[in-house]
Amino acid sequence: MAPHPVVEYTSEASWAMVEDKFSPYAKETLAKLITFMEEEVFPATKLAHAQLPADPEKRWKTVIPIIAELKEKAKKLGLWNLFLSKAHYPEHGVPLTNLEYAVMAEILGRGGHMAPEVVNCSAPDTGNMEVLARYGSPEQQKKWLLPLLNGEIRSAFAMTEKNVASSDATNIRTSIRREGDEIVINGHKWWISGAGDPRTKVHLVMGKSDPNNKNNYNQQSVVIVPADAPGVKVIRPMQVFGYDDAPEGHCEIIYENVRVPLGNLVLGWGRGFEIIQGRLGPGRIHHCMRSIGAAQAALDLMLQRVTDPGRKTFGKYLYEHGSVVADIAKSRAEIEAARLLVLSAALQIDRYKAKGALKEIGIAKFVVPSMALQVIDRAIQSFGAEGVSQDTELAARWAGLRTLRIADGPDAVHIQQVGQRELKRMPRLVQKNAECKRREKALFEKAGIKAHL
Structure with missing residues (x-):
């Protein structure tokens, strides 16, 4: 079969x-x-x-x-x-x-x-x-x-800000305040994906609505802003290694005295962090899922390149030179391992929702993009100069994937969070180790042997 x-x-x-x-x-x-x-x-x-x-x-x-x-x-x-x-x-x-x-x-x-x-x-x-x-x-x-x-419109999510360390979202400065029956937004955002698309009709904007709240995580709110609202100014598309990703783009935007109805507030005042945590968890794992496919596609291209009779050098196929076969094997192993991380995270989300799968999502988020970049880099090397040109998809894929080590939280943040979660297991490990030591001592005493524990 x-x-x-x-x-x-x-x-x-x-x-x-x-x-x-x-x-x-x-x-x-x-x-x-x-x-x-x-x-x-x-x-x-x-x-x-x-x-x-x-x-x-x-x-x-x-x-x-x-x-x-x-x-x-x-x-x-x-x-x-x-x-x-x-x-x-x-x-x-x-x-x-x-x-x-x-x-x-x-x-x-x-x-x-x-x-x-x-x-x-x-x-x-x-x-x-x-x-x-x-x-x-x-x-x-x-x-x-x-x-x-229905696919009738597209959208943007405006969170990252210029001149702000946005990996800590409590630093966000964009002002969101109530004025009568309206909400007024003022702020400077950038790297806002999708904002350049002519089909984009709505932005979801995160900003600071209660800067004096004692709880840093209750200071932010999310507001729906029509893309054509007065005061929404798309300044320019940002480039990723020279790619502008038109027509969607990643744009720099200024919101200058933008006014929207009070009914455009999402969920409630001070609920911004709750919203982005619910949003970013599944989004991070979706990126990782697609990254596995990108890595697999690059490996397939590499296999075709190194076995192409027209690409022989010094009378040998490319795979007969140097470490090419080892690179193929490493790429296959890395893709298989990364896929298991992604499938595990997806299963955890199904069982416990995104909040109950934060560890698995975090691990996948800092492992998978780096893996995919490495596999694509090996494929680029097998193509030589063509690999970094516009004549293959490899250069553009590498550029896009490199952003994933920054987007939705940089690697360092996810590594720190996973490490801190591991450290929380220490009290239980110490307790279990002490219990094991007591049992070991009892066994030595019962056997009449002096223990050096």
């Missing part, structure tokens, strides 16, 4: 571990997704790049035709909003677990930025939809969530 088609994208061992945890619906959706990616999306990647104008002005106003076309096809196939689990969002979600989606997200990760967008599973919209589905009022959901779920 031929293996399930997902094995070509993951591995026999990985699929064997999770297959019995997949519902019939999930298996059917997975098979449908693989077919759609292979027959429609992956072949269209270069066309999507070609349809993006080189003109600096036009590229920020363009809706890429092939992506819009593929979105309609995906929606008709039921390959839509796969990230939103019905278990956590009964009203708006799809009947997939996070574990089931993890495998699908890895496949999406092979298609770069385009594949997740085509099935309405791309950031920052995914996190914003989760926020509105979990915390939004009925009115907010009707006005903003439903159009996002």
Whole structure:
């Protein structure tokens, strides 16, 4: 019997571990997704790049035709909003677990930025939809969530600030204050993903609403801001190693005396940290899922390159030189290990929600992007100068993945948090060790042997 088609994208061992945890619906959706990616999306990647104008002005106003076309096809196939689990969002979600989606997200990760967008599973919209589905009022959901779920609009999440150490979100300075029946926002944000897209109609803005609150984590609030509200000024797109990621972009934005109705406050005053913790946990693991796919795609390209007869040097295939075979083996091992971390985190989210899976999410967040960068770097090396050019996807993938060691919390923060969680186990370990020592001593005394414990 031929293996399930997902094995070509993951591995026999990985699929064997999770297959019995997949519902019939999930298996059917997975098979449908693989077919759609292979027959429609992956072949269209270069066309999507070609349809993006080189003109600096036009590229920020363009809706890429092939992506819009593929979105309609995906929606008709039921390959839509796969990230939103019905278990956590009964009203708006799809009947997939996070574990089931993890495998699908890895496949999406092979298609770069385009594949997740085509099935309405791309950031920052995914996190914003989760926020509105979990915390939004009925009115907010009707006005903003439903159009996002339908793919009619896109969105931005404005948290990171210029001239502020944003890895500690208590440092945020953007002012959010009430004035009568309105909320007034003033602040300077940057690296705001999605803000350059002509389809982006709404920003979720986090700022400081109660700076004198004794609890640092009750000082912040999140407000819904229409993208075309007076005072919203997109200053410029930020570049990542020279890439501007048009038309979505990562923009610098000034909010100058922006006024929105009081009803645009999400959840309540001082609930900002609660909201971002609920938002960032699943978002971090989604990034890791896709990073596994990006690493796997890079390894596949490397395998093709080093076995290409046309690329022989000094009469040998590239894989017959130096440490190439060792690099292939290391890449395979690293991908397999990282995938297990991601699947474990996804399973924990299914069981205990994101708050109960913080350790697993944190470990995956600082391990997986670094792994993927290393695998892609080896692939680049096998391609030589072509690997760092625009003629392969490797350079752009490396640049995008490098941001993940900073985005949604830098590596150092996650490492510190995981380490602190480990240290909390010490009192129990000391107690258990003392109990073991007492038992050892009793056994020596019973045997009549002098113990040197």
